[in-house]
Amino acid sequence: MAVEGGMRCVKFLLYVLLLAFCACAVGLIAVGVGAQLVLRQTIVQGATPGSLLPVVIIAVGAFLFLVAFVGCCGACKENYCLMVTFAIFLSLIMLVEVAVAIAGYVFRDKVMSEFNKDFRQQMQNYPKNNHTVSIVDRMQEDFKCCGAANYTDWESIPLMPKAQVPDSCCVNVTQGCGISFKVKEIHEEGCVEKIGGWLRSNVLVVAAAALGIAFVEVLGIIFACCLVKSIRSGYEVM
Numbered sequence: 001m002a003v004e005g006g007m008r009c010v011k012f013l014l015y016v017l018l019l020a021f022c023a024c025a026v027g028l029i030a031v032g033v034g035a036q037l038v039l040r041q042t043i044v045q046g047a048t049p050g051s052l053l054p055v056v057i058i059a060v061g062a063f064l065f066l067v068a069f070v071g072c073c074g075a076c077k078e079n080y081c082l083m084v085t086f087a088i089f090l091s092l093i094m095l096v097e098v099a100v101a102i103a104g105y106v107f108r109d110k111v112m113s114e115f116n117k118d119f120r121q122q123m124q125n126y127p128k129n130n131h132t133v134s135i136v137d138r139m140q141e142d143f144k145c146c147g148a149a150n151y152t153d154w155e156s157i158p159l160m161p162k163a164q165v166p167d168s169c170c171v172n173v174t175q176g177c178g179i180s181f182k183v184k185e186i187h188e189e190g191c192v193e194k195i196g197g198w199l200r201s202n203v204l205v206v207a208a209a210a211l212g213i214a215f216v217e218v219l220g221i222i223f224a225c226c227l228v229k230s231i232r233s234g235y236e237v238m
Contacts (some may be wrong), residue, residue, distance in 0.1 A: 009232040014075050014223040017216060021068035024213045028061030031209075053107070055181070056100050064093055071224065080231045087224040094217050101210055112199075115202065116192045120148050126166070127159035137168035144171075145191035151183075 015062075031177040036054035067089045075081030125132045140146055145171035147153030154165045169186045177185070 007227065011075055011224050011225050011229075014071070014220070014227060015047045017223060018068050018072050018075070020216050021064060021071070021220060024216060025061045025065035025068060027209070028064065028213070029058050032056075032058035032061060050144055053100060053103060056096070057215050060093060060096055060100065063089075067093065071220070074224075075227065078227075080228060083224055083228045083231065087228065088219055089223050090171065090224065094214060094221075097210065097217075112192065112196050114197070116148060119192060120153070123148065123153065123157055126157060133166075137166060138188070139191055139195075140166065140168040141173060143191055143194045144187045145169075145194040147190050148192050149190040151188055151198055152189075197207050200215045 032054045035057065067086060070082055070089070073079070076088050099136065115177060119136075121135055122132050126136055139206060146165060151165055151169055152168075154160055155162070163180055165178040167173055168179045170181070171185055171187060183203035
């Protein structure tokens with residue numbers, strides 16, 4: 001039995017929200033992939049809580065897309081079971097997102113601690129591993145930094161010539177610019193603090209996006225429950 005009156009408006013709004021859910025799902029997957037790439041580039045290794053967060057975000061995004069598809073089918077067919085399933089799963093996604101947000105806040109210092117440890121380890125491997133060279137050089141160039149805490153960290157690296165830093169530390173990167181350098185010609189700030197500042201500056205953007213997604217999901221749950229109630233009333237009349 002087709003819904004009538006105000007429920008038609010609710011059904012239309014639910015369709016709009018389902019499109020928003022698909023957009024949110026794609027956004028979550030993009031954020032998760034982006035976070036994973038950043039963590040790989042910043043050499044955070046191992047199955048630490050912080051490194052698992054992007055995987056969870058990607059999984060939530062994929063699941064949200066699937067749930068949106070179920071909701072679309074349920075609303076189109078006005079199927080009671082599909083709409084109840086949609087409302088339940090959407091509620092579970094909200095709980096997972098809240099848990100991920102809390103975990104991200106709790107383990108933010110842990111991620112930076114792991115990054116600091118791994119970055120210093122890669123500095124030790126710099127003179128003898130070409131893959132490490134490319135990763136560290138890219139980070140130092142992109143974030144305009146040098147060393148972990150500052151450029152003097154390179155003085156304690158075995159096999160690195162004295163009074164020399166990687167060319168990627170230079171303000172203007174050229175071949176051999178890190179040899180017998182002048183302090184004013186290189187980036188003095190360390191990469192750990194520079195990247196940490198970049199992450200902190202993006203926290204508000206991520207938080208605002210999370211609140212927006214949560215608000216849309218709450219509306220979706222409310223509209224789905226209204227539609228479920230209407231469908232059930234139609235069954236009872238029949």
